[in-house]
Amino acid sequence: MSQQNGFNVAVVGATGAVGQQMIETLVKQNFPIKNLLLLSSARSAGKKINVSGQEYTVQEAKPESFEGIDIALFSAGGSVSKELAPEAVKRGAIVVDNTSAFRMDQNTPLVVPEVNEADLHNHNGIIANPNCSTIQMVVALQPIREKFGLKKVIVSTYQAVSGAGAAAISELMDQTKAILNNESYEPKILPVKSDNNHYQIAFNAIPQIDKFQDNGYTFEEMKMINETKKIMNLSDLPVSATCVRLPVAVGHSESVYFEIEAEGVTANDIKALLQDAPGVVLQDDPENQIYPMPANCVGKNDVFVGRIRKDIDESRGFHMWVVSDNLLKGAAWNSVQIAESLIKLGLVK
Ligand code: L14
Numbered sequence: 001m002s003q004q005n006g007f008n009v010a011v012v013g014a015t016g017a018v019g020q021q022m023i024e025t026l027v028k029q030n031f032p033i034k035n036l037l038l039l040s041s042a043r044s045a046g047k048k049i050n051v052s053g054q055e056y057t058v059q060e061a062k063p064e065s066f067e068g069i070d071i072a073l074f075s076a077g078g079s080v081s082k083e084l085a086p087e088a089v090k091r092g093a094i095v096v097d098n099t100s101a102f103r104m105d106q107n108t109p110l111v112v113p114e115v116n117e118a119d120l121h122n123h124n125g126i127i128a129n130p131n132c133s134t135i136q137m138v139v140a141l142q143p144i145r146e147k148f149g150l151k152k153v154i155v156s157t158y159q160a161v162s163g164a165g166a167a168a169i170s171e172l173m174d175q176t177k178a179i180l181n182n183e184s185y186e187p188k189i190l191p192v193k194s195d196n197n198h199y200q201i202a203f204n205a206i207p208q209i210d211k212f213q214d215n216g217y218t219f220e221e222m223k224m225i226n227e228t229k230k231i232m233n234l235s236d237l238p239v240s241a242t243c244v245r246l247p248v249a250v251g252h253s254e255s256v257y258f259e260i261e262a263e264g265v266t267a268n269d270i271k272a273l274l275q276d277a278p279g280v281v282l283q284d285d286p287e288n289q290i291y292p293m294p295a296n297c298v299g300k301n302d303v304f305v306g307r308i309r310k311d312i313d314e315s316r317g318f319h320m321w322v323v324s325d326n327l328l329k330g331a332a333w334n335s336v337q338i339a340e341s342l343i344k345l346g347l348v349k
Pocket residue numbers: 098099100130131132159160161162163164165209210220223
């Protein structure tokens with residue numbers, strides 16, 4: 001995969017669940033790459049990765065690695081981004097960072113191209129890729145906000161284990177097998193690897209994603225709340241979230257309640273709007289049992305929306321069900337899409 005007039009691209013965290021999808025997405029999108037550099041922590045350095053029939057050796061990410069790099073996609077954890085993203089920028093690269101390290105930083109745009117592509121113009125070298133659950137929700141909310149105004153959002157999520165990385169997928173698989181075979185197992189990763197207690201995820205539901213904050217919300221919930229306001233540029237929008245982990249490998253689902261400003265809007269009006277919305281696929285036909293499900297969204301870039309209906313009591317309230325591949329639109333595809341936008345807008349040196 002080498003195009004003479006392409007860009008030198010680095011993927012940091014190349015061996016991770018998201019990094020793997022970043023590489024696949026670059027290939028699938030036929031991204032204009034001159035040279036591809038695969039970077040990781042020292043632990044994974046030396047691994048070989050096949051990209052379009054060519055073998056790459058993963059190298060340890062160091063400040064000097066970014067010499068000559070035009071675009072760096074980071075997904076190796078917040079501490080790696082905090083340390084190395086500024087080093088990459090110093091050496092002339094533009095960074096798309098898929099960790100929470102810079103998302104709420106005032107000088108860093110937080111971008112979902114369908115919602116706020118123009119914010120890319122304000123970048124200072126780093127563009128933050130939002131949290132996976134937030135991305136798919138704002139893609140569905142933005143067209144509604146533009147046409148009818150948005151007054152309030154309350155979301156409950158049903159999130160796949162792959163958000164917590166490749167090790168969490170293995171934990172779900174191995175634990176499920178163990179339980180079915182009447183063998184013992186010891187949860188080590190979920191709900192949060194670095195937290196004190198680990199719980200069974202197979203045949204379970206865990207109401208904790210990321211660590212608890214002092215206000216009783218988890219960090220994942222606060223990410224959804226704060227990032228939604230920033231991406232949509234609605235600092236006063238009331239948003240609340242409850243984030244739950246399910247024994248699903250890939251694909252986040254969300255039950256979203258929202259209230260609009262306009263009066264007299266019907267569920268069909270919302271459906272008509274989402275039918276033509278960028279990045280959205282409407283799957284809403286209750287009569288024929290058509291609605292989005294994670295198993296059907298795996299490997300697809302779109303955000304799938306269905307179950308759109310009016311609240312029974314609140315005339316300006318609606319409910320919808322939003323599903324997307326958390327590793328793609330929630331992570332790798334949104335990052336590559338940001339990189340494509342940067343090129344289109346002439347923002348890559
Ligand atoms: O903030 O464990 O980008 O599913 C989103 C997925 C943090 C971890 C982020 C998970 C991540 C989260």
